[in-house]
Amino acid sequence: xxxxxxxxxEARREFDTRYRLLLRTVSDAVVFLSASDGxxxxxxxxxxxxxxxxxxxxxxxxxxxxxxxxxxxxxxEMLTSAAVTEDGTPVEVVSLAGDRRLTLRPQLFxxxxxxxxxxxxxxxxxxxxxxxxxx
Amino acid sequence: xxxxxxxxxEARREFDTRYRLLLRTVSDAVVFLSASDGxxxxxxxxxxxxxxxxxxxxxxxxxxxxxxxxxxxxxxEMLTSAAVTEDGTPVEVVSLAGDRRLTLRPQLFxxxxxxxxxxxxxxxxxxxxxxxxxx
Numbered sequence: 425x426x427x428x429x430x431x432x433x434e435a436r437r438e439f440d441t442r443y444r445l446l447l448r449t450v451s452d453a454v455v456f457l458s459a460s461d462g463x464x465x466x467x468x469x470x471x472x473x474x475x476x477x478x479x480x481x482x483x484x485x486x487x488x489x490x491x492x493x494x495x496x497x498x499x500x501e502m503l504t505s506a507a508v509t510e511d512g513t514p515v516e517v518v519s520l521a522g523d524r525r526l527t528l529r530p531q532l533f534x535x536x537x538x539x540x541x542x543x544x545x546x547x548x549x550x551x552x553x554x555x556x557x558x559x
Numbered sequence: 560x561x562x563x564x565x566x567x568x569e570a571r572r573e574f575d576t577r578y579r580l581l582l583r584t585v586s587d588a589v590v591f592l593s594a595s596d597g598x599x600x601x602x603x604x605x606x607x608x609x610x611x612x613x614x615x616x617x618x619x620x621x622x623x624x625x626x627x628x629x630x631x632x633x634x635x636e637m638l639t640s641a642a643v644t645e646d647g648t649p650v651e652v653v654s655l656a657g658d659r660r661l662t663l664r665p666q667l668f669x670x671x672x673x674x675x676x677x678x679x680x681x682x683x684x685x686x687x688x689x690x691x692x693x694x
Contacts, residue, residue: 438671442591442601443578445668445677452585456577466577533580536573542580 452544455487459532459539462486462500474545476521492518503541507532516548525549587679594667594674597621597635609680611656627653638676642667651683660684
């Protein structure tokens with residue numbers, strides 16, 4: 425039993441670490457939300473940049489707070505509905521900071537007994553938040 | 560003890576699930592390698608596409624097998640060395656399938672008692688493997 429406990433711990437830590445590194449490494453803007461209350465579970469720097477805030481300021485808060493009033497009410501419902509459509513309909517929003525038109529491309533998933541939304545965020549005028557320094 | 564076992568299981572599954580979804584969702588080409596033997600631990604579709612293969616065919620094999628002979632010998636050493644340089648020196652390689660010039664941008668990390676490399680793969684002529692369908 426001790427062995428399997430340790431293996432479980434190692435496996436958990438491995439995916440935990442892989443997840444964090446992957447999220448930090450990619451240039452795509454990605455946000456994870458709780459499907460129950462729309463709070464930001466996690467997001468990366470490119471996502472924070474597009475939303476006009478910081479990871480610290482946006483984390484743990486409802487995503488709707490970073491968006492214009494008109495979009496706030498049923499944001500998480502719009503996202504979960506969009507996520508279950510066959511064609512993955514994007515959801516258009518406007519950031520509160522910077523008044524920026526953004527496109528959210530959500531997918532719904534279940535993990536650890538809860539439902540989450542993972543969404544890529546793209547600038548609606550086509551430019552993704554690429555931080556590529558290769559030039 | 561039972562409760563913490565279950566919580567451990569749930570937490571593990573959650574990061575496991577988040578990791579898989581994130582890897583599938585991003586448009587960046589990403590590969591995870593074992594730092595001990597250079598085998599592909601995981602990779603996403605954009606990475607497989609740039610390497611000219613499939614996830615199934617490339618997974619579990621040394622990454623060097625997907626690259627031209629000249630690059631094979633010390634690939635994992637080149638990657639781990641490049642990963643620990645301050646400026647994250649990119650490593651240039653050429654794919655065996657398609658004779659494509661690729662740039663690997665590696666980072667070294669430790670998880671579950673082993674060392675791994677996460678590398679973004681970019682086409683050396685500048686075009687990333689973006690699968691964006693927003694147009």
